[in-house]
Amino acid sequence: MITLENIDIAYGSTPVLSDLSLHVPEGEFFTLLGPSGCGKSTLLRAISGFVRPSRGRVIIDGRDMTALAPEDRGIGVVFQNYALFPHLSVYDNVAFGLRVARTRKKEIEERVSEALERIGVADHARKKPAELSGGQQQRVAIARALILGAKILLLDEPLSNLDAKLREAMRDEIRDIQQRLRLTTVYVTHDQAEALALSDRVAVMEAGHLCQVGPPRALYTQPATPFVCAFVGESSRLADTDGIAPASFQGVAFVRPEDVHLGEKPGEGWVTFDAVLDRAVFQGARVRLLLRRGDSLLLADAPGYFDDRAPGETVTVSIHADKVHRYPGDPA
Amino acid sequence: MTDAVLAVGRVGSIRGTRMIRTTLFWAAVLVLAWAIVAFLYAPLASVLGKAFLAEGRVTTETIARLADSRNVRQALWNTVWMTAATLITVNLVGLFQVVVLEFVNVRGSGFLKIAFATPLVFSSVTAITGYNFVYGDHGAVTELLTWIFPEMERRWFRGWPAVLIAHSFLMTHYHFLFLRAAVRRVDYSTVEAARSLGASPFTALVRVVFPVVLPTVFAISLLVLLSALTSFAAPAIVGGREFRMLNQMILGLNSIRRADMAAMLALMLGAVSLIVFLALRWIESRGRYTGGVKTPVPMQRLDIRNRFANTAVHAVAWALFVIYATPVVLTILFSFAPSASIAMDVLPSRLTLSNYVTVLTESQTVEPLINSAVMSLLAVGVVLALSLFASHLIARYRHVSLAVLEFSLFIPWVLPSSLVAIGLIIAYDASAPILFGNVLLGSYAILPIAYGILIVPMMVRLIGASMTGLDPTLDEAARALGAGPLERFVRVTLPLLAPVLILVSALAFNDLINEYTVSAFLYNPNNRPLGVAIASMAASSNPEQLAQGLVYATLVMGFSFIIILVADRLGLGRAPLSAV
Ligand SMILES: Nc1ncnc2c1ncn2[C@@H]1O[C@H](COP(=O)(O)OP(=O)(O)O)[C@@H](O)[C@H]1O
Ligand SMILES: [Mg+2]
Numbered sequence: 055m056i057t058l059e060n061i062d063i064a065y066g067s068t069p070v071l072s073d074l075s076l077h078v079p080e081g082e083f084f085t086l087l088g089p090s091g092c093g094k095s096t097l098l099r100a101i102s103g104f105v106r107p108s109r110g111r112v113i114i115d116g117r118d119m120t121a122l123a124p125e126d127r128g129i130g131v132v133f134q135n136y137a138l139f140p141h142l143s144v145y146d147n148v149a150f151g152l153r154v155a156r157t158r159k160k161e162i163e164e165r166v167s168e169a170l171e172r173i174g175v176a177d178h179a180r181k182k183p184a185e186l187s188g189g190q191q192q193r194v195a196i197a198r199a200l201i202l203g204a205k206i207l208l209l210d211e212p213l214s215n216l217d218a219k220l221r222e223a224m225r226d227e228i229r230d231i232q233q234r235l236r237l238t239t240v241y242v243t244h245d246q247a248e249a250l251a252l253s254d255r256v257a258v259m260e261a262g263h264l265c266q267v268g269p270p271r272a273l274y275t276q277p278a279t280p281f282v283c284a285f286v287g288e289s290s291r292l293a294d295t296d297g298i299a300p301a302s303f304q305g306v307a308f309v310r311p312e313d314v315h316l317g318e319k320p321g322e323g324w325v326t327f328d329a330v331l332d333r334a335v336f337q338g339a340r341v342r343l344l345l346r347r348g349d350s351l352l353l354a355d356a357p358g359y360f361d362d363r364a365p366g367e368t369v370t371v372s373i374h375a376d377k378v379h380r381y382p383g384d385p386a
Numbered sequence: 387m388t389d390a391v392l393a394v395g396r397v398g399s400i401r402g403t404r405m406i407r408t409t410l411f412w413a414a415v416l417v418l419a420w421a422i423v424a425f426l427y428a429p430l431a432s433v434l435g436k437a438f439l440a441e442g443r444v445t446t447e448t449i450a451r452l453a454d455s456r457n458v459r460q461a462l463w464n465t466v467w468m469t470a471a472t473l474i475t476v477n478l479v480g481l482f483q484v485v486v487l488e489f490v491n492v493r494g495s496g497f498l499k500i501a502f503a504t505p506l507v508f509s510s511v512t513a514i515t516g517y518n519f520v521y522g523d524h525g526a527v528t529e530l531l532t533w534i535f536p537e538m539e540r541r542w543f544r545g546w547p548a549v550l551i552a553h554s555f556l557m558t559h560y561h562f563l564f565l566r567a568a569v570r571r572v573d574y575s576t577v578e579a580a581r582s583l584g585a586s587p588f589t590a591l592v593r594v595v596f597p598v599v600l601p602t603v604f605a606i607s608l609l610v611l612l613s614a615l616t617s618f619a620a621p622a623i624v625g626g627r628e629f630r631m632l633n634q635m636i637l638g639l640n641s642i643r644r645a646d647m648a649a650m651l652a653l654m655l656g657a658v659s660l661i662v663f664l665a666l667r668w669i670e671s672r673g674r675y676t677g678g679v680k681t682p683v684p685m686q687r688l689d690i691r692n693r694f695a696n697t698a699v700h701a702v703a704w705a706l707f708v709i710y711a712t713p714v715v716l717t718i719l720f721s722f723a724p725s726a727s728i729a730m731d732v733l734p735s736r737l738t739l740s741n742y743v744t745v746l747t748e749s750q751t752v753e754p755l756i757n758s759a760v761m762s763l764l765a766v767g768v769v770l771a772l773s774l775f776a777s778h779l780i781a782r783y784r785h786v787s788l789a790v791l792e793f794s795l796f797i798p799w800v801l802p803s804s805l806v807a808i809g810l811i812i813a814y815d816a817s818a819p820i821l822f823g824n825v826l827l828g829s830y831a832i833l834p835i836a837y838g839i840l841i842v843p844m845m846v847r848l849i850g851a852s853m854t855g856l857d858p859t860l861d862e863a864a865r866a867l868g869a870g871p872l873e874r875f876v877r878v879t880l881p882l883l884a885p886v887l888i889l890v891s892a893l894a895f896n897d898l899i900n901e902y903t904v905s906a907f908l909y910n911p912n913n914r915p916l917g918v919a920i921a922s923m924a925a926s927s928n929p930e931q932l933a934q935g936l937v938y939a940t941l942v943m944g945f946s947f948i949i950i951l952v953a954d955r956l957g958l959g960r961a962p963l964s965a966v
Binding site for chain 2: 102104123124125126127128129130131133134135137138139140141142150151154155198199201202
């Protein structure tokens with residue numbers, strides 16, 4: 055549905071994206087995940103048409119749209135701050151696209167009323183956006199983006215202005231809408247939990263290039279680079295790879311907290327060693343242990359009832375060699 | 387024993403300083419109250435009395451006499467239609483400028499911006515002098531035009547067309563300052579949202595950006611309306627006999643001892659100012675459409691894709707550049723020209739500093755400069771001190787009398803220059819008890835006092851706003867550390883306000899240094915101010931005098947330029963509209 059071929063984008067003389075290619079099939083929920091400033095928004099804006107690549111092609115639904123203005127692309131866009139028109143009522147915001155397209159008045163009324171009904175803000179139709187709650191503004195923004203019947207929806211960090219509770223609820227709503235309308239969706243976020251929870255596939259971005267593209271589970275269990283391993287989920291870097299990797303191994307190794315087990319584990323592939331407890335942080339269902347082994351800090355998860363060790367005590371832990379993510383290279 | 391003596395002594399000295407402080411405080415309150423009554427209420431009351439009372443009874447005779455005068459009717463009509471025409475042309479030029487500077491990509495927009503900013507430094511009598519110099523009978527542009535079209539009338543820059551041209555290009559500074567600031571506050575993602583919904587850039591401009599800045603456009607239009615209505619330098623210098631406006635009529639009536647009629651006309655201007663003021667407050671109270679957006683995306687310029695539209699926009703933008711730049715550049719250039727070259731050549735034959743040397747060394751020419759500088763400084767200094775004190779009172783204490791004080795300080799806002807002048811003339815043309823038996827009219831003090839009244843609104847608004855914007859916990863922290871009120875004011879409040887105070891004083895001084903309207907009404911030959919000197923030189927046909935006028939104009943421009951540069955750094959565009 056959406057294909058980017060060898061895209062180059064620069065602001066002035068600063069390159070932001072170079073030689074980037076990507077394919078998002080129809081109906082997929084695709085997420086761009088990466089730290090702030092890595093170029094996610096720029097990539098999204100190349101799809102919506104607000105930035106023009108200096109090289110490469112943007113192909114949407116089989117048509118080369120590289121040179122097409124945003125207003126001629128027919129793509130729904132939801133902005134980080136929603137970008138609701140502050141001078142127009144909720145109703146007029148949602149009706150905007152239909153009015154620009156010179157739709158008949160009667161039809162506008164039907165479609166807008168139906169859309170407002172469905173997102174549960176029909177009672178607020180006459181209000182200005184500033185009078186709505188964050189969640190309601192969000193829904194209006196999505197309704198407005200979809201009123202023209204777009205089959206592609208782009209969202210740029212749509213949940214970042216909401217508080218934690220609401221964020222999860224809206225997350226599910228967005229996923230519902232996407233499933234119901236079978237929308238091809240490209241979603242931008244810097245929150246890995248959000249990306250893992252929502253997406254069919256995720257692309258992890260770092261400094262203008264894609265590090266790894268794949269389903270959430272694959273990213274988590276087989277991170278392709280140290281960056282992906284560190285950015286998706288939690289992990290600790292192992293400074294000392296004795297017994298965990300072949301003696302000849304040169305590079306960095308990571309392990310996830312849930313793969314650091316307390317006590318001795320007998321059997322093939324297990325490595326057991328002692329570490330010193332720095333701190334135990336109670337987190338409800340579990341206790342997060344901060345362990346120190348030589349120079350390196352090791353995170354481990356213990357059950358919620360773990361409470362019988364004091365800081366400074368020695369804790370014995372075991373790691374299975376298969377659960378260690380190894381990346382050859384300069385270990386510096 | 388000694389400790390006890392010391393303690394007693396300290397208590398005594400604390401009591402002593404507290405008494406001095408209390409005395410000073412009440413003395414300051416007294417001075418403030420006296421100044422407000424003597425220079426705000428008394429002149430206004432005298433004007434009202436003069437206009438509506440005759441021998442102690444209310445009369446409508448003045449109105450009837452005004453209605454009878456053909457000249458007055460003519461000036462009134464001229465003023466009304468000129469104001470309406472100015473509103474249209476200034477909005478056309480100003481809106482176009484803002485679109486070119488903030489909304490689309492135009493080549494060389496840096497140069498355009500400088501040209502469009504010139505009315506900030508090239509204003510009032512200075513600008514009209516410059517316009518008259520380049521477009522007048524012997525002006526460089528006229529020379530050029532008659533060389534191309536020999537049949538052309540040399541005296542084309544006269545009457546209403548000249549006034550309208552001057553208004554159209556010199557009154558766009560509100561657009562330049564405030565509309566640009568408003569456009570920049572528009573969330574750019576709303577433009578992108580509109581486009582993702584199928585709107586073209588132009589449609590987005592019209593349907594999304596324009597409605598959001600419409601209150602600002604409306605407010606600016608009110609300010610332009612007021613400027614056009616009270617325009618004085620333009621009709622006085624280039625309007626000629628055939629085109630007179632209200633302020634000239636007021637001055638004329640006053641000089642032929644028809645103070646009642648002058649008062650009535652000035653009151654009419656005051657009434658319009660009052661309506662404008664209330665309308666501005668109403669617009670401000672309704673607030674701007676910024677609510678709810680936590681992270682507005684800054685405005686970005688768009689390319690005009692249509693070839694024809696792009697060419698047209700570039701052509702108009704650069705034509706405006708020429709219109710704006712020519713008078714300024716030629717004024718500056720010819721201030722360095724030998725007098726033989728002035729009013730003869732299109733460009734100076736050579737450059738020399740001799741005009742500057744003459745102006746700055748000969749007592750007759752340096753005097754207006756010094757007069758205006760001293761009188762403006764006096765006005766700024768006194769008003770600064772009084773507004774600081776008044777703002778301090780208003781910000782700190784709660785009392786009914788302070789509501790009265792606040793209201794009183796709004797009065798000057800609705801006093802146009804001519805009303806200030808007429809008020810002082812009528813109230814103080816004879817010995818007055820409130821001035822301890824002095825006569826103000828004809829004295830040196832009358833101009834600094836009038837200048838002071840003119841700058842009160844700006845001073846009070848800006849100082850008051852920054853005073854209430856101060857973090858009160860700073861004052862409390864100083865208090866917890868043992869600082870008394872005066873010490874807190876000197877050591878905490880004043881240093882925090884210092885940038886604003888310097889800026890406001892400089893802006894006020896900048897406005898006063900070439901003030902023309904009040905100066906023309908009130909000056910006496912012994913302290914001729916700069917504005918009056920410039921205007922008389924503008925009308926002169928003597929090249930020496932013209933040259934001196936250009937030197938004055940260039941000096942004023944240079945000074946204003948520095949002030950505006952500093953003001954821009956400190957974010958003048960964000961000031962409340964009614965502070966202007
Ligand atoms: N309009 C712009 N002009 C210049 N540089 C920009 C512009 N927009 C973004 N950038 C720069 O491009 C890089 C990528 O930005 P962006 O795509 O917004 O990143 P993200 O959305 O991942 O935070 C950043 O370094 C940013 O500073
Ligand atoms: Mg971004």
